[in-house]
Amino acid sequence: MKKDDEQPRSFEASLEALEKIVKELEGGDLPLEKSLELFEEGIRLSRQCQERLSQAERRIEVLLRDNQGRPVVSAFEEAKVMSADNSAHNDENNF
Numbered sequence: 001m002k003k004d005d006e007q008p009r010s011f012e013a014s015l016e017a018l019e020k021i022v023k024e025l026e027g028g029d030l031p032l033e034k035s036l037e038l039f040e041e042g043i044r045l046s047r048q049c050q051e052r053l054s055q056a057e058r059r060i061e062v063l064l065r066d067n068q069g070r071p072v073v074s075a076f077e078e079a080k081v082m083s084a085d086n087s088a089h090n091d092e093n094n095f
Helices: 011-027 032-063 076-095
Strands: none
Touching: 011 032
């Protein structure tokens, strides 16, 4: 069966497979052809993961719009800003 015919993996399964490939390649004990094969598979998985993340981001953007299509600021953004402020504050304390 060709890889194109395989059922798509979940994001988590693709990421796990990609991590395994990276570990194998970092080991450096593979013949050139096997390394190239794994590298190609890793690139394919990386693109697949990136596309899934992009799709999730687009879905979130749609969900976070009001009935006129304007972006809605949510607590998530506030928490993100607060987290960044806390990191900056913690960095200042480290000096």
